[in-house]
Amino acid sequence: MKWLLIAMIVIPGTIADVLNTMGMKRNGEVSDFRPRALLRLISSLIRNPYIVIGVPAMAVSFFALMALLSIANLSFAVPATAFSYVLETALAKYILKERIGWRRWAGASLVGCGVLLLAT
Amino acid sequence: MQLVESGRGFLHQEISSSLILPALSEDRSRPLRVKTGTVIVLLVVSNVLGNFSLSRGLHEVGRLVSFSPWRYIQAFLHPMVAIGVLLLMVWLISQLSLLSRVDLSYVLPVTSVSYVLTALMGEFLLHERVSTLHWLGIGVICLGVGLVARTMPRTAPDTYRATKPCCEVAQ
Numbered sequence: 001m002k003w004l005l006i007a008m009i010v011i012p013g014t015i016a017d018v019l020n021t022m023g024m025k026r027n028g029e030v031s032d033f034r035p036r037a038l039l040r041l042i043s044s045l046i047r048n049p050y051i052v053i054g055v056p057a058m059a060v061s062f063f064a065l066m067a068l069l070s071i072a073n074l075s076f077a078v079p080a081t082a083f084s085y086v087l088e089t090a091l092a093k094y095i096l097k098e099r100i101g102w103r104r105w106a107g108a109s110l111v112g113c114g115v116l117l118l119a120t
Numbered sequence: 121m122q123l124v125e126s127g128r129g130f131l132h133q134e135i136s137s138s139l140i141l142p143a144l145s146e147d148r149s150r151p152l153r154v155k156t157g158t159v160i161v162l163l164v165v166s167n168v169l170g171n172f173s174l175s176r177g178l179h180e181v182g183r184l185v186s187f188s189p190w191r192y193i194q195a196f197l198h199p200m201v202a203i204g205v206l207l208l209m210v211w212l213i214s215q216l217s218l219l220s221r222v223d224l225s226y227v228l229p230v231t232s233v234s235y236v237l238t239a240l241m242g243e244f245l246l247h248e249r250v251s252t253l254h255w256l257g258i259g260v261i262c263l264g265v266g267l268v269a270r271t272m273p274r275t276a277p278d279t280y281r282a283t284k285p286c287c288e289v290a291q
Contacts (some may be wrong), residue, residue, distance in 0.1 A: 110264030117257025
């Protein structure tokens with residue numbers, strides 16, 4: 001059960017981040033935060049196929065994390081999410097074609113290690 | 121001159137209202153630094169406070185292992201839960217708008233500052249003791265964030281953008 005929940009956190013969470021990035025890059029830059037512009041943004045996002053899959057996947061990951069935290073310790077739940085920093089950086093390089101230099105690799109690894117330490 | 125004015129406007133607006141930010145879309149001189157920084161702050165704060173009030177609220181409501189929808193509706197009526205859900209909606213919008221302009225591999229490490237903020241909130245507001253290992257973790261995260269923050273925020277190619285005209289900039 002615990003490992004199933006870990007899978008339900010990591011896999012949908014990773015898919016969600018990649019799809020949301022694709023969807024939002026396709027949508028164009030969001031720079032207006034006034035209420036009317038936000039409503040227009042939402043109405044265009046619900047017709048964006050990447051976001052329509054990405055946001056529910058994010059919700060699955062979120063609720064799986066909540067469920068896991070209610071039956072397991074933080075120190076069991078967090079290592080998987082810490083690992084996802086490096087995994088998603090790799091996916092960003094190969095799927096999203098982001099240019100990732102040594103600073104990004106080192107930064108993502110350090111953040112992952114730091115999150116692991118916080119879970120001890 | 122224009123740059124200075126818009127910079128001042130940015131600060132003023134940020135103080136007067138955290139949610140309704142002005143559209144600085146015409147400011148091409150510093151398009152990434154100013155606005156992206158604001159969104160990151162909004163994202164981190166709404167994430168930390170949202171998670172905090174949601175977990176507090178759900179704790180008070182009790183265990184949510186039930187198939188009756190009434191239990192869930194009851195949970196949402198709890199003020200802490202409602203505030204938490206609202207804040208997480210703010211978080212979602214700011215996460216998506218951040219992803220619309222910078223790389224995923226930039227967003228993820230930089231927004232992990234929220235772990236640091238959560239730990240610090242535990243120390244100073246909830247008076248939980250932060251252990252030496254946790255301080256080490258906070259330091260390591262900050263180091264990683266500092267490294268990533270010094271990279272170009274956006275390196276991804278514009279392949280997706282050509283398919284659809286940008287609908288948010290003009291207003």
